Amino acid sequence: MTAMLNVKDLRAYYGQVQALHGLSFSLNEGSLTTLLGANGAGKTTTLRAICNMVRSTGAIEFEGKPIGTRSTENVVRLGIAHVPQGRGTFTTMTVEENLQLGAITRTDKKAIVSDIERMYAHFPVLKQRYTQQAGTLSGGEQQMLAVARALMLRPRLMLLDEPSFGLAPLIVRDLFGILGKINREDKVTILVVEQNAQLALELADQAYVIETGRIVMAGNAKDIANNEDVRKSYLGY
Amino acid sequence: MSAAEEVVTEGQAVEAVPKRAMTLGYGTSLVVLVALIITPLLVKNFIIFQMTMLLIYGLAVLALNILTGGSGQFSLGQSAFYAVGAYTSAILMEHANMNYALTLPIAGIICFGFGYLFGKPALRLSGVYLALATFALATAMPQLLKLGFFEHWTGGVQGLVVTKPDAPFGLPMSQDMWLYYFTLVITIGIYLASVNLLRSRSGRAFMAIRDNEIAASAMGVDVALYKTLAFGVSAGITGVAGGLGAIAVQFVAPDGYTITLAISLFLGMVVGGVGWLPGSIVGSAFIIFVPNIAEGISKGLSGAVFGVLLFLVIFLVPHGARQVAIVATQLFGKLKKN
Amino acid sequence: MELFVNQVLAGVATGAIYACMALAVVMIYQAIDHLNFAQGEMAMFSTFISWQLMQWGVPYWGSFVLTVGFSFVAGIAIERLLFKPLAKAPILTNVAGFIALYAIINSVAGLIWDFTIKQYPTPFGSSPFLGSQLISTHQAGMIGLTILMLVLLFFFFRFTRVGLAMRAAASLPESARLVGINTSWMIALGWGMAAAIGSVAGMMIAPVVFLEPNMMLGVLIYGFAAAVLGGLTSPFGAVVGGFLVGVFENLVGTYIPGVGNELKLPIALALIITVLVVKPAGLFGRPIIKRV
Numbered sequence: 001m002t003a004m005l006n007v008k009d010l011r012a013y014y015g016q017v018q019a020l021h022g023l024s025f026s027l028n029e030g031s032l033t034t035l036l037g038a039n040g041a042g043k044t045t046t047l048r049a050i051c052n053m054v055r056s057t058g059a060i061e062f063e064g065k066p067i068g069t070r071s072t073e074n075v076v077r078l079g080i081a082h083v084p085q086g087r088g089t090f091t092t093m094t095v096e097e098n099l100q101l102g103a104i105t106r107t108d109k110k111a112i113v114s115d116i117e118r119m120y121a122h123f124p125v126l127k128q129r130y131t132q133q134a135g136t137l138s139g140g141e142q143q144m145l146a147v148a149r150a151l152m153l154r155p156r157l158m159l160l161d162e163p164s165f166g167l168a169p170l171i172v173r174d175l176f177g178i179l180g181k182i183n184r185e186d187k188v189t190i191l192v193v194e195q196n197a198q199l200a201l202e203l204a205d206q207a208y209v210i211e212t213g214r215i216v217m218a219g220n221a222k223d224i225a226n227n228e229d230v231r232k233s234y235l236g237y
Numbered sequence: 238m239s240a241a242e243e244v245v246t247e248g249q250a251v252e253a254v255p256k257r258a259m260t261l262g263y264g265t266s267l268v269v270l271v272a273l274i275i276t277p278l279l280v281k282n283f284i285i286f287q288m289t290m291l292l293i294y295g296l297a298v299l300a301l302n303i304l305t306g307g308s309g310q311f312s313l314g315q316s317a318f319y320a321v322g323a324y325t326s327a328i329l330m331e332h333a334n335m336n337y338a339l340t341l342p343i344a345g346i347i348c349f350g351f352g353y354l355f356g357k358p359a360l361r362l363s364g365v366y367l368a369l370a371t372f373a374l375a376t377a378m379p380q381l382l383k384l385g386f387f388e389h390w391t392g393g394v395q396g397l398v399v400t401k402p403d404a405p406f407g408l409p410m411s412q413d414m415w416l417y418y419f420t421l422v423i424t425i426g427i428y429l430a431s432v433n434l435l436r437s438r439s440g441r442a443f444m445a446i447r448d449n450e451i452a453a454s455a456m457g458v459d460v461a462l463y464k465t466l467a468f469g470v471s472a473g474i475t476g477v478a479g480g481l482g483a484i485a486v487q488f489v490a491p492d493g494y495t496i497t498l499a500i501s502l503f504l505g506m507v508v509g510g511v512g513w514l515p516g517s518i519v520g521s522a523f524i525i526f527v528p529n530i531a532e533g534i535s536k537g538l539s540g541a542v543f544g545v546l547l548f549l550v551i552f553l554v555p556h557g558a559r560q561v562a563i564v565a566t567q568l569f570g571k572l573k574k575n
Numbered sequence: 576m577e578l579f580v581n582q583v584l585a586g587v588a589t590g591a592i593y594a595c596m597a598l599a600v601v602m603i604y605q606a607i608d609h610l611n612f613a614q615g616e617m618a619m620f621s622t623f624i625s626w627q628l629m630q631w632g633v634p635y636w637g638s639f640v641l642t643v644g645f646s647f648v649a650g651i652a653i654e655r656l657l658f659k660p661l662a663k664a665p666i667l668t669n670v671a672g673f674i675a676l677y678a679i680i681n682s683v684a685g686l687i688w689d690f691t692i693k694q695y696p697t698p699f700g701s702s703p704f705l706g707s708q709l710i711s712t713h714q715a716g717m718i719g720l721t722i723l724m725l726v727l728l729f730f731f732f733r734f735t736r737v738g739l740a741m742r743a744a745a746s747l748p749e750s751a752r753l754v755g756i757n758t759s760w761m762i763a764l765g766w767g768m769a770a771a772i773g774s775v776a777g778m779m780i781a782p783v784v785f786l787e788p789n790m791m792l793g794v795l796i797y798g799f800a801a802a803v804l805g806g807l808t809s810p811f812g813a814v815v816g817g818f819l820v821g822v823f824e825n826l827v828g829t830y831i832p833g834v835g836n837e838l839k840l841p842i843a844l845a846l847i848i849t850v851l852v853v854k855p856a857g858l859f860g861r862p863i864i865k866r867v
Binding site: 305311358361362365366368369370372373376377380381500503504506507508511537538539540541542543544545547548551552555556557 | 604609610657660661663664665667668670671672674675676677678679681682683685686796799800803807838840841844845847848851852
Binding site: 082089 | 746751752756
């Protein structure tokens, strides 16, 4: 299998502070990978570095092309959708407008319309609320909207930053079920950053564990989930 | 609209400035102080007068800096406070024959009250809305001063002529030189008081409000009180500057205090570096001298030259003189190490 | 009563000027989240360009279209050249930049066209409108054109993809980049559109206030006031705000004794501030809903 995303020796900086110390990892096409670690380990920074939203050095290749120097919007145009922490919902716009925005780089108008219908099928709650201002949605609904918006890009790769944050456990189960379905049925490669390690490892097939900006463990999700020592020392459950 | 009431979380108008970065080191302060004391002994009276104005506008910029750099509120209305201060001093001196030095604290107190009262309704406004409100105040002020109702006191459109004080105790110095040192002492006093204010509990409250109002109120800072207080203090200092200005220029008239003055003071703050008190004097120098320089370069295009110079400054150092000072300090530090 | 009605009508007529300008103000506020103090000067310069074109023999509507096009391009150029480099600078630095731009344009226009007052033609004629002495056909035409622009803007922002992208870029730049919008160009586009709308405002206003480099000074202040009153996030509010300010101003001048021309502006501003204290987001401003 070829690697879809290849990251080598990634270092990222916030001002003078270095947040990533030479991260290397790769994602296989069609895989669902999770990036685990404690608060401040550098998970969010890794995603932001892929989309060039933070100053970084190192090599990032997407489908063989180097993307390290592209601007955020040009990275996105390659088919990399990023659902940021806090969801990035356009709160003053309606649900439908948010979905439209997800497809703003596409020109196939008819397909966009049918994709919006598809999203409503995936997430029926969005259909009920399609004329509402997105800011009035509950946290769970906003997360659904964020995922749907990202899918409107018809991405090849989707990056999710703590999708479970602030959501009730039942809703998280729901959401992860949908993510799995998207990965299998729509063939979207997914990289999900999570603090809820247990759930993420159930869902994913690959996993990386990072600590203070370095990768400390990589492998099959099941193996990591079954490794008592890793679970205790890094994942805390 | 829905039940969700608006909770506007605006982008910060002002960047956070660390508290220590608000002042100069002791060594640098000393050098500046010595330069300010010695220079007048070596130059002509007209230049001394300009240096006096430099200090006076410096005070006014400093006052705006406390308001904007300290508490994050924006004002385009400083010229109104400056005018009130100037008129208070002038009226007390000319109608009540009061000693010029005594008029200044009164001007300060009256302006403090005025600013405090203005700050009350302004509490509900922020960002551009506050800018508009203060702007309205600045445009209204000259018109109010012209009103026939106050004419007996203010002299209407004609304004008032103010007598320039002589040096006391028979000191052998010119009026200009005396006024310069008098102003210098007041400026240093107010500068030190301001530094202390910003380092005090109240100063921390100001800055907490500037950085995050909601968090500040959650920590128990009385946001309303401190915001109005910041307005009051800023207006008070501006009033003292206005009073000094009236004495130095020997004249007050409504058209001396238009919105142009308020805009100049604003530019002075930006050029000096928002939130950096020593920068006030640099900003003051910019607004006093650069228009003259522009005029010198091209009479017909002086406005354009001024604009271009202003653009150059903000392109090269978007954070104003503060940025220059930081870079200079770093360079100096490196030199020391080597 | 008749006096009142007449004064309201006259207010609406002057209000049209403010409404026109306020629309341009709101436009740029949407794009860059700030009031552009140089906006009036940009409009003035555009109006001079159209005047110059007419001097050279271009017919009115021809020069109108050319001027709008020129202004659009010039607006984009100003953004690319002067304000894009300042994108990361503090907001107050940007405001200083607006003031610098103001000084430059005003001074250059004065040098090229000098400060004497010039007549500026109107395409609508200046006879009484529907027999009313208070509103001329020009003013009626101006009101019509303002409303037309408003409708066009509404459709642009509501139903076009570029309009949607511009709104997204203005409200949440980072999220907008994450859906692939080039936010930097959206800002430039906002400048261009604001300059174009401003040029229309200038060409409509010039027949009333006459053409000279300082013609927009007062108008811009009223335009700001109108935009703020109506709510800076609402083009519709800006236009209504413009008419309200015009009416306000006229009624204040008529019914409050002792108010000369000099005090009209401060009192109008004071009234607006009173309104804002009660309703800080403006009359039609969209309340922003945000979780803290």
